[in-house]
Amino acid sequence: MIRSTRLALAALLLTALAGCGDKTSPQTAQQRAPSLPTVTVKSETAHREQVWDGVVEAVNEVTLTAQTNARVLELPHDVGDTVAKGDVLVRFTDVEQQSARRAAQAQIASARASLRNADAHYKRIAEIFSKGLIAQADLDQARMQRDAAQAALNAAQAQYSEAGQKVDYTVIRAPYAGIVTRRYVHVGEAVQAGPPSPQPLIGLESLNDLRVTVQVPQSAVEAIRRHQHAELLLGDGQRLAASKVIVFPYADPKTHTFNVRLELDGSHATLYPGMTVKVAFAVGDTKRLLVPMDALWHQGEMTGVYVLEGQDVRLLQVRVGERFGTRVEVVSGLTPNQRVVTDPAAAARYLSGERTEPKT
Known part of the structure; x- marks a missing residue:
């Protein structure tokens, strides 16, 4: 009787120990399933490249040349400097050019005075001609004198514009924003506009x-x-x-x-x-398999990705190729339709916690 009782107790104890040895119930296993962010990789049609x-x-690349004869007065920028549109690159002496412009201005004043006299003379001749006191030839001559004076004024104004343009040529400005690539002249050097060809001054690239x-x-x-x-x-x-x-x-x-x-x-x-x-x-x-750059795990020279297979998290070593924006091509180590964890740090923490969890 006593022996039977002892056997029954032993059986109950073994049953209890067996129950304790069961790691997880189905409900516990479901609760422990990893909830990690993933992306399912697909084969994408892409360009094959060489x-x-x-x-x-x-x-826009230009070599600025001399357009007037002068001497270099200033070179504000050197090779490698970045300049804005309109910045002064070369400044020349302008004594001769300013003198020519003043002479042209004086010529304009003289031509205007001559035109006023010729016009007044023509009007007097025309009034006398209207009274029949002079011949047609006298009127024609007065008209030609007035027209000649007008032509002289036009020529003087054109000469003044040319002289002003030569003054403008004494300051070379950047036609667009860019970088100075060459400097062909130095301060104090005399330059010639030609012939046979204009002298190069500054190289500029946008x-x-x-x-x-x-x-x-x-x-x-x-x-x-x-x-x-x-x-x-x-x-x-x-x-x-x-x-x-x-x-x-x-x-x-x-x-x-x-x-x-x-x-x-x-x-x-x-x-x-x-x-x-x-x-x-x-x-x-x-065809390419592309994964997010953030999904890659690096350890020394090794590159890998964490994949989620059912309730298991695995680390796969992969070989990557070219980068495409925020994604990179996986050349080997991964197959289509696998679920790649996009947060490798979270996957590593999950695996570490699983290994160190004490068994009951």
């Missing part, structure tokens, strides 16, 4: 309107013409799409390459004339 190096150029020129092999030209799409791969991982792709209709006979010009909308803070930049041309279609 990348070549291009050179950034300024659309930073507001830029374009990119790329040399591409002839094997890729037809695909580039067909797709008409190219993007600049900038240093910060961003992409800048070209507003227009122009393929030159002839090849370099020495290199057998074609020049392709990319026009850009406005300027970009990281682009400057003369620098090289990577350009990705669309040459076909392909």
Whole structure:
């Protein structure tokens, strides 16, 4: 009797221990399922690309030349300086030009006086002619004298305008905002307007309107013409799409390459004339898996993403490719329709808490 009682108690104890050994009930497991933000990755149709190096150029580039004979008085800006539209780049001595303008002004005053006399004389002759006291020839001569005086005044005014223009030529201003790229003269140097050709003074390039020129092999030209799409791969991982792709209709006979010009909308803070930049041309279609940049997990040289599979969170190592705005291409390590956790820090905290949770 006592032995039977002991066996019953032992059975009850084993049953209780078995119940304690059960990790979670279905309801508890459901409560412990991770609630992490995810995105389901899909295969997206995108351009297949080929990348070549291009050179950034300024659309507006000018070499300002001397338009009057003078001596350099001032050079306010040096190479590399940024200037605004209308800023003085070169100032010359203007003694001769001011003297010529004053002489032209005096010539205008003399011509006006001559015109007043000639006009008064013509009016007197015309009044006498109306009375029949003089011949037609006398009236015609007075009219020609008045017209000659008017022509002399017009010539004097034109000479004054030319002299004033030469005074304006003694101050060279920036035709647009840009950067000084060359300085061909020095203070105190005498310059000539020509002949045989005007003397160069200042080189200026605009930073507001830029374009990119790329040399591409002839094997890729037809695909580039067909797709008409190219993007600049900038240093910060961003992409800048070209507003227009122009393929030159002839090849370099020495290199057998074609020049392709990319026009850009406005300027970009990281682009400057003369620098090289990577350009990705669309040459076909392909499939890409894109994930948010914030979903990537980095540890040393390893890159991975956390994926949610049912109630399990796993860390997968991936290899990434080019960046597309706020997303990046996953080349390997991930398959379509997987749920990628967009907050890797939260996923790491979840896994850490799961490992350190004491067992009951």
